[in-house]
Structures are given as structure tokens and as C-alpha cells.
Amino acid sequence: MKLVRRLAVVLSLAALSPSHALNLYAHTAAGMLSPAVKGIPARVYVPNGLDSTVSVIDPKTFKVLSTFRVDTEPQHVVAAHDLQTLYVVSDKGRQSLTPIDPRSSQPGKPVPTPDPYNLYFTPDGKYALVVAENQARLDFLAVKTMTPAFSIAVPCQGVNHMDFSPDGQHLLAACEFSGDLIKLDLTSRSVTGKLHVGGMPQDVRIAPDGKVYYVADMMSNGLHVIDGSGPVPKKIGFIPTGKGAHGLYPSRDAxxxxxxxxxxxxxxxxxxxxxxxxxxxxxxGGGSPDMGSVSADGKQLWLSGRRSNVVYVFDTRSGKLLKKIKVGNGPHGLTFFPQPGRYSLGHTGNYR
Structure with missing residues (x-):
């Protein structure tokens, strides 16, 4: 009996070991919705940057249900760590985070926030991480109050997208204007290293096994393959994909x-x-696919048409374009909500 118990403990520990078939997206498979989003209707939220509006789409009918105004130049719609609120990130004019109640799809009172180009959440859920692109700074807000906690200056220009290490203690961020990648230690609150890759790095996404990061580069037209395990990121490869490589989205089966x-x-x-x-x-006929999300069931990929003023819906099995949906001018970081996952790390579909 003791031997059986010991074996059970060993097997349990093996299952938790980083070397045991790690899949960082194990909780984001098709249909694995958190109890926290029970009763929330599926909607697609599209920030129309040039109109300063958000369009709300019913993904079942492909119809625009409503459109409401927000502060100037909304960039992304981002789910909060606890999945109870969405935030519209507007980095011009008054500069703010506009909360949306996902149960009603109605906006709330904007929260004044300096230069919010993008929004992420630390894996422990303690802080919202505002990407202050034009200020070369990452601003951390206390999640419970959405008030400033501390800031970290970054040694690059145009910091925009990022992803987190498997242990949640580090992040790798892209800086589009200076062509750099930086690694940041969340415990020491410091930048540990910088790698110049050139081009114009955009979205960042870690592989399911946590071994490499992929970084889309809009000027180099492909993906940088990055080893982020050391204090300074290392480039170990490059994969050409197409002109203007921009957004990165894992399939539901990873x-x-x-x-x-x-x-x-x-x-x-x-x-x-x-x-x-x-x-x-x-x-x-061409188009301008930009940022978006994979549907909760994994069958569709939704992307904004940045210069086309439409939303594209692709079948993820065949690659067929299922629908073009007319929205406002300059649609950017759309999000499909709710999506599978225990919590949100931010951007338009980064869940764990």
C-alpha cells in the first residue's frame, strides 16, 4: 500500500514538472470557459481607431448590434485578469481606459490613464500593465483600484506587445520604433537585457512548450524565433511568413x-x-488583416481589416474566408469574448 502511495506521489510530481509535456495553453482549449464568464453572451468588440468608436458584433449572426463612442483613437479591447470587465484602450486626446460590462456590452466611465497603447495583466493578477508606448514606459496599476502603483522605464522606443514566461516571473516585450526586444524581471522590476533585431517587431507569443517566443516583424515580413531563457534574449531563427507580419494567435488545440x-x-x-x-x-481581392482573436470553439479566426474598415472571419480548418463585416474606420485590436482560459494576461486573446 505504501509503495502504491509513493508511486502516486511520484506520478503527481511528474505531472507538475516543467519537463513533463508542458502546454502553456492547456486551459485555453475549445469550450474550456471559466465559471467566471457563465451567462456572458458571446460578442466581438471592435475598436475603430479613426472613428473613436467600438462596434459590437454577434458572432452567431455576423451582425453589428451596436456602436458606441469612446475616447480618441481606441487601439485595443482587452479582457481583465478576472474576466469580469473589458477595457477599451485609447491613447490619444484624453487618454483613458473605458470599462465595458460584458454582460450588457455597455461602456462605463473612462479611467484617465496616460498614454495607454496596450494593456496586459501580470500572471498573479495583482497589476494591470499599461503599455505607455510614446513615453517609453510600462505603468503598473493596482488591479483592485486601477490606480498607479509603480512604473518601469524601458531602454527602447515604441514598446507595444509582450508575452510572459512559463513561471510568470518575466516578460519579453517588442519595441517597434527602435527594432528591439527587451526582457523584464517582474520580481526585481528591472530590464535584464535587450536584443536588437531591426525591422519593426510587433506581436509576441510564447510557444506552448515555453521554449521559444515568436515575434512578428512587420518590416522583416516574418517571425523572429527567440530564446528568452537567459537574462538577454537570443535570436535563434527567422521564419518568413508574408509582407507585414503582425498578429499572432494560437489555435485552440495549441x-x-x-x-x-x-x-x-x-x-x-x-x-x-x-x-x-x-x-x-x-x-x-486582398485586404489588411491586423489584430484579433480565435473564437471560443476554435473554429474561427476573427481579424480586423485595419485599412479596409471591415472584420474578416476565417474558418480555421479550411482557411476559407467566411465573412467580411463592415465596421467603422481604422479597426484595430478586436477581441472575441468570452474566450477559454482561467484568466486573461491581456491584449486581444492572451489567456492561460
């Missing part, structure tokens, strides 16, 4: 990565295990 190529109107598909491209989906 086997593929969808890459939007904004300047050639296509989506490339990467096999995570092989680190190789396996498909390319082209928009008939």
Missing part, C-alpha cells in the same frame, strides 16, 4: 499559430512542433 500578414492580405499558419509553415490563406 498545435498551430495563425499569423496575420497585414500588407499582403493573408494569414500564414505555423506548426508549433515543427516550427514550420504549413499553409497560407489569402483574402480574395
Amino acid at each position: 498545435t498551430r499559430l495563425f499569423i496575420s500578414n497585414r500588407d499582403e492580405g493573408s494569414v500564414s499558419v505555423l506548426n508549433f512542433a515543427k516550427r514550420k509553415l504549413i499553409a497560407k490563406w489569402k483574402i480574395p
Whole structure:
């Protein structure tokens, strides 16, 4: 009996070991919705940057249900760590975070916030991380009050997107204007290293096994493959995908990565295990696929058409373009909500 118990303990520990078939997206598979979002209707929220509005779409009917005004130039719609609120991030004019109640799809009173280009949440849920792109700074807000806690200056220009290490203690961020990647230690609250990759790095997404980060580069037209395990990031490869590589979205089974190529109107598909491209989906007549999300059931990829004033809906199995939905001017960081996952790390679909 003792031997059986010991074996059970050993097996349990093995299951928790980082070397045991790690899948960082194990809790974001199709249909794995948190109890916290029970009763929340599925909606797609589209920030129209040039109109300063947000369009709300019913993904079942592909119809725009409503459109409401927000502060100047909304960039992204981001789910809070606890999945109870969405925030519209506007970095011009009054500069603010506008909360949305996902149960009613109604906006609340904007929270004044300096230069919020993007929004993330630390894995422990303690802080909202405001990406102050033009200020070369990351501002941390106490989640419970959404008030300033501390800030970290970054040694680069145009910090914009990021993702977190498997242990949640570090992040890798892209700086689009200076062509750099930086690694930040959340415990010491300091930048540990910087890597110059050139080009114009955009979205950042860690592989399911946590071994590498993929960084889309809009000027280099592909993905930098980055080893982020050391204090200074190291580039170990590059994968050409298409002109204007921009947004990165894992499939619900964590086997593929969808890459939007904004300047050639296509989506490339990467096999995570092989680190190789396996498909390319082209928009008939061209387009400008930008940022978005994978649907909760994993069957669709929703992307904003940044210069086309539409939203694209792709079938993730065939790559077929299912629908173009007319929205406002300059649609950017749309989010499908709710999505599977225990909590949100921010941006338009980064869940764990």
C-alpha cells in the first residue's frame, strides 16, 4: 500500500514538472470557459481607431448590434485578469481606459490613464500593465483600484506587445520604433537585457512548450524565433511568413499559430512542433488583416481589416474566408469574448 502511495506521489510530481509535456495553453482549449464568464453572451468588440468608436458584433449572426463612442483613437479591447470587465484602450486626446460590462456590452466611465497603447495583466493578477508606448514606459496599476502603483522605464522606443514566461516571473516585450526586444524581471522590476533585431517587431507569443517566443516583424515580413531563457534574449531563427507580419494567435488545440500578414492580405499558419509553415490563406481581392482573436470553439479566426474598415472571419480548418463585416474606420485590436482560459494576461486573446 505504501509503495502504491509513493508511486502516486511520484506520478503527481511528474505531472507538475516543467519537463513533463508542458502546454502553456492547456486551459485555453475549445469550450474550456471559466465559471467566471457563465451567462456572458458571446460578442466581438471592435475598436475603430479613426472613428473613436467600438462596434459590437454577434458572432452567431455576423451582425453589428451596436456602436458606441469612446475616447480618441481606441487601439485595443482587452479582457481583465478576472474576466469580469473589458477595457477599451485609447491613447490619444484624453487618454483613458473605458470599462465595458460584458454582460450588457455597455461602456462605463473612462479611467484617465496616460498614454495607454496596450494593456496586459501580470500572471498573479495583482497589476494591470499599461503599455505607455510614446513615453517609453510600462505603468503598473493596482488591479483592485486601477490606480498607479509603480512604473518601469524601458531602454527602447515604441514598446507595444509582450508575452510572459512559463513561471510568470518575466516578460519579453517588442519595441517597434527602435527594432528591439527587451526582457523584464517582474520580481526585481528591472530590464535584464535587450536584443536588437531591426525591422519593426510587433506581436509576441510564447510557444506552448515555453521554449521559444515568436515575434512578428512587420518590416522583416516574418517571425523572429527567440530564446528568452537567459537574462538577454537570443535570436535563434527567422521564419518568413508574408509582407507585414503582425498578429499572432494560437489555435485552440495549441498545435498551430495563425499569423496575420497585414500588407499582403493573408494569414500564414505555423506548426508549433515543427516550427514550420504549413499553409497560407489569402483574402480574395486582398485586404489588411491586423489584430484579433480565435473564437471560443476554435473554429474561427476573427481579424480586423485595419485599412479596409471591415472584420474578416476565417474558418480555421479550411482557411476559407467566411465573412467580411463592415465596421467603422481604422479597426484595430478586436477581441472575441468570452474566450477559454482561467484568466486573461491581456491584449486581444492572451489567456492561460
